[in-house]
Amino acid sequence: MDVQKPFSSPSPRQFAAPAIMMVRPFLLKPQWMNGLSERLLVSHYVNNYGGAIRRLNAIRARLAALDWAAAPGFEINGLKREELIASGSVILHEIYFESLGGHGDNPPTGLEEPSVELAQALERDFGSVMAWRVEFTAMAKALAGGSGWTILAWCERLGRLVNHWAADHAHGLPGATPILAIDMYEHSYHLDFGAKAAAYVDQVMANLNWQRIGARYRLATAEGAGEDKLFVPYGAPEHEEARISAEELKAALEDDVDRRPVLLDLCLPKDLPRRTDMLAGATMHAPAALPRWIEELPRDRPIAVYCVCGFQVSGTAVTELRRRGYNARALIGGITAWHAIGGATVPMDISTYEKAT
Numbered sequence: 001m002d003v004q005k006p007f008s009s010p011s012p013r014q015f016a017a018p019a020i021m022m023v024r025p026f027l028l029k030p031q032w033m034n035g036l037s038e039r040l041l042v043s044h045y046v047n048n049y050g051g052a053i054r055r056l057n058a059i060r061a062r063l064a065a066l067d068w069a070a071a072p073g074f075e076i077n078g079l080k081r082e083e084l085i086a087s088g089s090v091i092l093h094e095i096y097f098e099s100l101g102g103h104g105d106n107p108p109t110g111l112e113e114p115s116v117e118l119a120q121a122l123e124r125d126f127g128s129v130m131a132w133r134v135e136f137t138a139m140a141k142a143l144a145g146g147s148g149w150t151i152l153a154w155c156e157r158l159g160r161l162v163n164h165w166a167a168d169h170a171h172g173l174p175g176a177t178p179i180l181a182i183d184m185y186e187h188s189y190h191l192d193f194g195a196k197a198a199a200y201v202d203q204v205m206a207n208l209n210w211q212r213i214g215a216r217y218r219l220a221t222a223e224g225a226g227e228d229k230l231f232v233p234y235g236a237p238e239h240e241e242a243r244i245s246a247e248e249l250k251a252a253l254e255d256d257v258d259r260r261p262v263l264l265d266l267c268l269p270k271d272l273p274r275r276t277d278m279l280a281g282a283t284m285h286a287p288a289a290l291p292r293w294i295e296e297l298p299r300d301r302p303i304a305v306y307c308v309c310g311f312q313v314s315g316t317a318v319t320e321l322r323r324r325g326y327n328a329r330a331l332i333g334g335i336t337a338w339h340a341i342g343g344a345t346v347p348m349d350i351s352t353y354e355k356a357t
């Protein structure tokens, strides 16, 4: 696999730069959302978002090998259309998931409103925040029984925020930057809501993270300096060199045996029922038993630590391991991101897991 920086970690906002499209982690805590189940969110992230990433990388590989002068038009047309659709699906799913979730360990309240700056922009362009909200949710609900996206976007040429519909992941207003997107494909709600798309739209609106949406608006209007930290998972190590992406870990595990990272699977006791599998060769431990398992870790090998989604369980442990001189990195997005890139796993083995004492 062609990954530019093996065993290092780009910032989340630079993920598009490498030769392959890299997965972004959940910023939301899927087990703590209001009225959107973990099963729904994880299935959507792993299968639909992850599927789009995997498809886009496969299409790019085909395009890289294409003989453009000799290829028939139908082959060029087909690949370039599919590339556009997969690219749009990846980017819109990232905007959708990053717009959801609470702050840190807190679930979304459902009561928050846009920041003053974004509220003023919505008022300027739609009359009031409520008028924008009525239009936006009506547009999303109108897609019930169909599919597509409802998008709030900033358009420099029009000089305003606009609500627009998008079909096939490939429908955009030229020159506009999406700020917020609601996925209206049935896969985004059917597990929890059946065909009740309107109830799903209301629940999405109650789970919005206006801090990140506001940051996205400032980034779109080129006033977003210093916003990057909002797009790093809560509790993940602060420094980039202490994090590793799923793609980089996959490449590192294909390295020579003596240079491969040692894999450490950390799981809180209460999260064990959420787990079914693990990375091959990983050893599973309880985070609280660190004084016992740390003695088994080598000092001359890189160590990759992962948890469910890559929040503070692996983040706290990696910070502590690095403080003690170990070459440890936390897997960005945890085993959930690993699933999204199609990484192989084996059934969970808890034989090394410390019993509560």
Ligand SMILES: [Fe+2]
Pocket (backbone or CB within 6 Å): 044, 048, 049, 093, 183, 185, 187, 188
């Ligand atoms: Fe989706």
